[in-house]
Amino acid sequence: MQCPHYDAGRCHSCTLLEIDYPTQVLDKERHVAALLAPVSTVSTVSTSGSGPTHEVTGSGLTWLPAVKSVESGFRNKAKMVVSGTVAEPVLGILDGVGRGVDLTDCGLYPDVLQAAFAPLAAFVTRAGLEPYQVSGRGKRAQQRGELKYILVTLSPDGELMVRFVLRSQEAIARLRKHLASLQEELPALAVASANIQPVHAAVLEGDLEIPLTERTTLPMRIDDITLDLRPQSFFQTNTAVATELYRQARDWVDEVGPSSLWDLYCGVGGFALHCAAPGRAVTGIEISAEAVAAASGTVATLRDGAGAERFRDVTFAAGDATAFAVGPDAPALPEMVIVNPPRRGIGADLARWLETSGIEHVLYSSCNATTLAKDLAAMPSLRPVRGRLLDMFPQTSHYEVLVLLHRE
Numbered sequence: 001m002q003c004p005h006y007d008a009g010r011c012h013s014c015t016l017l018e019i020d021y022p023t024q025v026l027d028k029e030r031h032v033a034a035l036l037a038p039v040s041t042v043s044t045v046s047t048s049g050s051g052p053t054h055e056v057t058g059s060g061l062t063w064l065p066a067v068k069s070v071e072s073g074f075r076n077k078a079k080m081v082v083s084g085t086v087a088e089p090v091l092g093i094l095d096g097v098g099r100g101v102d103l104t105d106c107g108l109y110p111d112v113l114q115a116a117f118a119p120l121a122a123f124v125t126r127a128g129l130e131p132y133q134v135s136g137r138g139k140r141a142q143q144r145g146e147l148k149y150i151l152v153t154l155s156p157d158g159e160l161m162v163r164f165v166l167r168s169q170e171a172i173a174r175l176r177k178h179l180a181s182l183q184e185e186l187p188a189l190a191v192a193s194a195n196i197q198p199v200h201a202a203v204l205e206g207d208l209e210i211p212l213t214e215r216t217t218l219p220m221r222i223d224d225i226t227l228d229l230r231p232q233s234f235f236q237t238n239t240a241v242a243t244e245l246y247r248q249a250r251d252w253v254d255e256v257g258p259s260s261l262w263d264l265y266c267g268v269g270g271f272a273l274h275c276a277a278p279g280r281a282v283t284g285i286e287i288s289a290e291a292v293a294a295a296s297g298t299v300a301t302l303r304d305g306a307g308a309e310r311f312r313d314v315t316f317a318a319g320d321a322t323a324f325a326v327g328p329d330a331p332a333l334p335e336m337v338i339v340n341p342p343r344r345g346i347g348a349d350l351a352r353w354l355e356t357s358g359i360e361h362v363l364y365s366s367c368n369a370t371t372l373a374k375d376l377a378a379m380p381s382l383r384p385v386r387g388r389l390l391d392m393f394p395q396t397s398h399y400e401v402l403v404l405l406h407r408e
């Protein structure tokens, strides 16, 4: 992929841009294999001869060929910092000295997403949304303006969700007044909302979300399941690769064939719903109440359709994944658990609990192989047997990896 912003030193996000794509994937495969080698080696203890000896008999982990992405135009969401002025807003990033860099032609975005930026910039001007900026430092820092970010998500069917992250509610009336004109210029706009993020900190969004459109969910169709995305919920960045991720998870879960399954860190239910099957009880746990409400809505719709049997016993609840598993009110142990935590991993407590729980099968989907390796080291009885890298983030060193663990 060629990028004028990278060539000019204006943007450094795509750290692997100078490496050809097949080599990027190969390097990532080597990276994850090396990180997991210490936890995927089969060890046996031999008691013959003079005393116990520790023998390493090779890796018990089989890697499937990596799932590759298209090299550009794969991101389904854009997080645009808004800078510049009301008359000439700049959508993109801030460079090292706080100057706005226009990234509306960034090659990671599909054409439909790129085409949304000009109408959005024109809307910023029409609605008089002053870009947020800070001058000075420390106690002398002066904050001005309202609009911090514009967050845009593109659905597989070409619809858009747009969120305006604002410092206060000062501009809400103007947003509402001019929204119809934005919808005219941007007919793909299905869901719009304002998020209020009042603090001056490197935090993308705040707790308060104010809907601006009647529709509040964006349908994200993946194979035969349409997930409902709400403004404050997570969705995998690369829809095509996410589709392969959920298909692979479903295949491995079906091979094991559990009658009960937990999906911890379930988001809007991607794994839980793809892995649902007649006679299988599936429980999704997620910290975001919005995501749980969306997932519960999806499953109700699916039950009304042809999927009554498949989705009969699928439920979602809001809560902390570790507290749910280790807490006194935990339901009966499931036969299999899926975990898909944020970059920090599942952490010591949940890993310890899984290790001692007796649960036979775990599927771990990770966007950070370093924390994955650490978590696996804390669960030595659960051995990785199958792994697959899914390149969700070409041009960067990030990737997703799915690992199937069986109890030894």
Ligand SMILES: C[S@@+](CC[C@H](N)C(=O)[O-])C[C@H]1O[C@@H](n2cnc3c(N)ncnc32)[C@H](O)[C@@H]1O
Binding pocket: 233, 234, 235, 236, 264, 265, 266, 267, 268, 269, 270, 271, 285, 286, 287, 288, 291, 319, 320, 321, 322, 340, 341, 342, 367
């Ligand atoms: C990598 S995302 C995965 C979401 C989902 N599995 C998917 O495929 O879209 C991690 C999810 O964990 C949720 N989360 C973060 N901390 C959590 C916690 N302590 N307990 C439960 N869920 C948590 C986040 O809100 C986010 O939805």
